[in-house]
Amino acid sequence: xxxxxxxxxxxxxxxxxxxxxxxxxxxxxxxxxxxxxxxxxxxxxxxxxxxxxxxxxxxxxxxxxxxxxxxxxxxxxxxxxxxxxxxxxxxxxxxxxxxxxxxxxxxxxxxxxxxxxxxxxxxxxxxxxxxxxxxxxxxxxxxxxxxxxxxxxxxxxxxxxxxxxxxxxxxxxxxxxxxxxxxxxxxxxxxxxxxxxxxxxxxxxxxxxxxxxxxxxxxxxxxxxxxxxxxxxxxxxxxxxxxxxxxxxxxxxxxxxxxxxxxxxxxxxxxxxxxxxxxxxxxxxxxxxxxxxxxxxxxxxxxxxxxxxxxxxxxxxxxxxxxxxxxxxxxxxxxxxx
Amino acid sequence: xxxxxxxxxxxxxxxxxxxxxxxxxxxxxxxxxxxxxxxxxxxxxxxxxxxxxxxxxxxxxxxxxxxxxxxxxxxxxxxxxxxxxxxxxxxxxxxxxxxxxxxxxxxxxxxxxxxxxxxxxxxxxxxxxxxxxxxxxxxxxxxxxxxxxxxxxxxxxxxxxxxxxxxxxxxxxxxxxxxxxxxxxxxxxxxxxxxxxxxxx
Numbered sequence: 001x002x003x004x005x006x007x008x009x010x011x012x013x014x015x016x017x018x019x020x021x022x023x024x025x026x027x028x029x030x031x032x033x034x035x036x037x038x039x040x041x042x043x044x045x046x047x048x049x050x051x052x053x054x055x056x057x058x059x060x061x062x063x064x065x066x067x068x069x070x071x072x073x074x075x076x077x078x079x080x081x082x083x084x085x086x087x088x089x090x091x092x093x094x095x096x097x098x099x100x101x102x103x104x105x106x107x108x109x110x111x112x113x114x115x116x117x118x119x120x121x122x123x124x125x126x127x128x129x130x131x132x133x134x135x136x137x138x139x140x141x142x143x144x145x146x147x148x149x150x151x152x153x154x155x156x157x158x159x160x161x162x163x164x165x166x167x168x169x170x171x172x173x174x175x176x177x178x179x180x181x182x183x184x185x186x187x188x189x190x191x192x193x194x195x196x197x198x199x200x201x202x203x204x205x206x207x208x209x210x211x212x213x214x215x216x217x218x219x220x221x222x223x224x225x226x227x228x229x230x231x232x233x234x235x236x237x238x239x240x241x242x243x244x245x246x247x248x249x250x251x252x253x254x255x256x257x258x259x260x261x262x263x264x265x266x267x268x269x270x271x272x273x274x275x276x277x278x279x280x281x282x283x284x285x286x287x288x289x290x291x292x293x294x295x296x297x298x299x300x301x302x303x304x305x306x307x308x309x310x311x312x313x314x315x316x317x318x319x320x321x322x323x324x325x326x327x328x329x330x331x332x333x334x335x336x337x338x
Numbered sequence: 339x340x341x342x343x344x345x346x347x348x349x350x351x352x353x354x355x356x357x358x359x360x361x362x363x364x365x366x367x368x369x370x371x372x373x374x375x376x377x378x379x380x381x382x383x384x385x386x387x388x389x390x391x392x393x394x395x396x397x398x399x400x401x402x403x404x405x406x407x408x409x410x411x412x413x414x415x416x417x418x419x420x421x422x423x424x425x426x427x428x429x430x431x432x433x434x435x436x437x438x439x440x441x442x443x444x445x446x447x448x449x450x451x452x453x454x455x456x457x458x459x460x461x462x463x464x465x466x467x468x469x470x471x472x473x474x475x476x477x478x479x480x481x482x483x484x485x486x487x488x489x490x491x492x493x494x495x496x497x498x499x500x501x502x503x504x505x506x507x508x509x510x511x512x513x514x515x516x517x518x519x520x521x522x523x524x525x526x527x528x529x530x531x532x533x534x535x536x537x538x539x
Contacts, residue, residue: 182503182512182524189521196480196515203505203512 038085045092058126101134121162153188161193213256216309226297235286247274365408372415387449436470444485483519495526
């Protein structure tokens with residue numbers, strides 16, 4: 001157990017706290033008790049820390065520490081011998097934030113999307129797997145969610161730039177909810193990390209999802225409809241026979257091409273348009289009486305199909321196959337599909 | 339003017355230009371190690387960059403070939419062949435594609451060869467040098483943008499106005515857009531541009 005003194009950051013209980021949001025110069029003091037190494041940022045800030053934590057969490061830094069000389073110009077206030085110095089290319093703010101996820105202190109996430117992605121990239125560079133998980137956990141607890149429609153393109157391009165495959169896939173999934181045309185993107189094309197290659201990869205990902213969804217929803221239409229939905233009949237005056245509602249059939253089949261319109265409101269709009277059109281011909285069709293229970297059953301079943309199909313498409317170009325199991329992914333998916 | 343490749347390169351590119359310059363006093367070497375014997379004064383006259391470079395004293399340990407100093411450049415022999423041909427009163431070696439013409443223009447830009455660059459642009463206008471046509475506008479814009487060739491960007495952007503800019507139509511070409519190029523092109527296309535008359539039948 002590392003002792004706590006008044007000059008150090010407070011040691012917190014094991015329960016995971018909510019991360020703080022801002023790293024300021026005033027809070028950068030990080031002298032952990034029992035330091036035996038100095039991590040020096042590119043802007044010359046010294047972090048005196050016990051190297052045990054560092055070598056346990058990072059095989060890359062373990063090798064770096066092993067390779068450096070034991071001589072240094074940084075005096076240790078407690079010991080007569082100077083501490084070895086490891087010079088790192090990261091800024092003091094980034095290192096500080098990283099160390100809050102290494103040591104048992106209140107974790108601090110940087111304040112901007114770019115810096116958060118930069119922090120993840122640093123943890124990935126130093127192969128700090130459990131720290132990455134810790135950071136991702138803190139990100140997943142953000143409210144509003146870190147990756148949401150307004151931030152999805154930004155996060156996606158940064159994730160591609162930093163080769164953060166998990167975040168790239170998560171963000172790519174959220175972009176499925178948005179219409180995507182080159183000329184419609186415009187402002188998103190200014191985001192840092194945006195390149196034609198990354199955008200092309202995102203487009204190919206959308207294409208793969210579309211292709212899989214086409215067969216997925218067709219199978220759903222033919223074999224997967226809940227019984228109450230399967231037996232729906234449209235009695236519109238213009239319909240010769242009592243048949244499965246054409247507007248509902250069209251809606252199901254359109255999902256693959258217009259996934260960004262996969263939304264309960266859009267569904268109700270389609271139904272309302274149909275009823276309005278039929279009312280024009282004097283009689284009301286039976287689609288006006290579809291019960292909430294039937295609509296709910298239909299929507300839940302369709303959602304499962306869409307969800308499952310998207311989950312299966314796990315490649316976004318430069319990204320290899322990866323297992324997505326983080327809380328954040330499920331949360332994002334739930335948000336979208338809810 | 340062109341010299342056989344050095345012993346390091348046994349498979350030289352095939353070059354058409356072979357001009358004997360008896361008073362050559364410097365060797366320009368391409369990235370693929372083809373030596374071009376030229377006159378310093380010609381280089382200096384057409385390029386402030388070379389004028390400054392050649393005014394510096396030559397380090398004593400610099401390589402000499404037949405007693406001539408060697409300037410190593412990053413352009414390949416094909417490009418230097420064209421570039422050097424444009425410095426002399428001979429028929430220019432005209433690149434075979436607009437991409438190579440763009441590379442030539444970029445080299446002129448890099449070496450401050452303003453007048454040579456103007457001559458090439460004049461040649462493009464009258465059709466002596468190849469230029470992008472029809473649906474090549476998108477990739478031409480991406481290349482010109484990556485090389486910082488502003489007039490060529492404008493011309494290419496105009497060409498794109500005849501075509502839709504979609505993921506489907508661009509396909510793999512999209513990958514060649516770097517930095518702000520894509521964003522700038524989208525914004526250009528959204529401006530109220532007056533579509534010039536189509537140059538194609």
